[in-house]
Amino acid sequence: MKIINKLNNPLLNIVREFKSILNKTSTQKQSHPFWVMVQKETADHVRSWRFIILLILIAFTCFGTLYNSMSHLNEALSNSKDPNNMFAFLKLLTATDGSSLPSYYVFIGFLGPLLGISLGFDAINSEHNNGSLVRVISQPIHRDYIINSKFTSALIIISTLFFTLSFLFVGFGILVSGLTPSFSEFLRIIAFTLLSILYVAFWLNLSILFSIKFRQAATSALTSIAVWLFFTIFYQILINIVAKAFIPSKGANMAQIFNYKKFFMGIMNISPNQLFTDASTTLLIPSIRSLGPLSFSQTQRAIPSALSLRDSLIIVWPQLTGLIAATVLCFALSYYLFMKREIRA
Template sequence: MSDIAKQIQQPKESWLDKLARSLGLASRQDVAMHPFRVIVDKEISDLVRSWRFKILIGIIVLTCVGSLYTALTNIGHAVKPGDPGNAFFFLKLFTISDGTLPSFFVFISFLGPLLGISLGFDAINSEQNKGTLSRVMAQPIHRDYLINAKFMASITVISVMFFALGFLVMGLGLVIIGIPPTPEEFLRIVFFIVLSIFYVALWLNLSILFSVKFRQAATSALAGISVWLFFSIFYNLIVKLIARATMPPEMAPERYIVAHRNFILDLLRLSPSQLFSEATTTLLMPSVRSLGPLTMEQVHGTIPSPLPLGQSLLLVWPQLTAIIAITVVCFALSYVFFMRKEIRSR
């Protein structure tokens, strides 16, 4: 059979095959039929195979193992006779520190923003600079599929990694100390992992927003890191200066002192790291009964017992709502800016 006849009998390439080929995939048979799934699978593959993800996951795993080793070597000293927190022995694996290495949840609060920023700072501008953005958008697919797939792929990778690390800590702790977690402890750890995913998603959406607004990937990365450094270091210094300048006199009534402390605490809660720290501390330390200053009348007569899971969730509900709200706002802004963005290469 001649070459011309072969070409005539060869089936015409569909637009979905062209989309898969433009994304670096062999054909649509290698992926799901829906174009959104095609882009999500491609983005997950690129993230997992990238060197930056391998370096970050290596750092996070090493710090996780280091914090777990510190917790296991000092868990005997953390158990005190008569302490109501001894009922939640397994949670101490995530909170104990001897001062040489921070605890597990402190590492997550420090490295989580870096993970989110690194996965999203070049989500859009790198595609535009390489010319692949206009090529993908030339296919008959919805424009919002791309940015939604970018977020879905990154949050999927983050969720799998965080659940794997959390269950790794629980598994190693179970094997070494030989004490299984209670159902309430297990649920507290699961809620802590979910909260950590939302916290990293906040920084992921912020970095995607900078990736949409700035054309250069280096500029968007520096913008994300600058915001993280401001809220991690400089914002606390600014709040301390405000607290010192507005401090009431020593002989002031108690209500003025409590009001001043609430004012400073409200300023601190404008920082996402403060919200995450308060929420994780309450979830992993059931002995925490309040997140604000208490008067002597409120403390007098209280029984020093740990809070049940439902009460702890009610206590951290404002912090969790604030983190989710900031995440949604950042994603909405990046979505709107991307839908109005000029995607043609210059």
């Protein structure tokens, strides 16, 4: 026994030293100023009434769309020629009669920006006005920790919320409808969730940019909402008016009509709302094979069928890169303005 104990002692010492190293590493990570600021910002967001109200609103609307899609599910699956019938579970996210509640992804595209705006419109200016920003900067921490922690904490909340809603939607859909999503359908739902997080992150960065640019929180909030309303409602109306003014004559050939449609559809893709709608529709409706106008040679001998997830991602790759570029641009401008901004008491 003494020999065994002597052999075990070195092993026990190694295990103890390894545990102590892990404990020191976790303690240092938790006590890092950046993560302390992230935890503080996350707690402030979760405890705020505006987040709680928006959370309840988004949750009720999402489950309301689930009830609406359940009532029209049999009608959506009755068409035997529909190539999307093999993706029956995705019908829960897209089925609607067009006259009552819209589908799940339409509500996410409408209410998601409000969540991003509410988390970022007073990120900087409110702390600047009450004097807390000056006290934080006076501490021995890097200045960029402040804006990085604002974005990171809000992104953690958005990601947690959307993944929770997606999993709850899938779970309730299985219990209510009796359908089970296939692996391909589950991957498409995860891809749509990531797309929703990216879309809301754009509006979050835009609202943070306005919170740095404007001194008053009310001004940054109204500016963010005005941009959201413009791209959601008025931008499409404005483009349609301009498109009607330049519509080709009756004697125009097919090439002119094709270039006309391609040009104005490219202008429509400037809107973040249009980018999200096109990408989410392609991911949740696998039979969509193109997001732009098709010539006669491209449609000839085309067989209606569902695409794989890889092919759908290839189609929406321009929309994804557009949203990523817009999000990175807004964050880069926010970072530059905040680092160059003079902050006084």
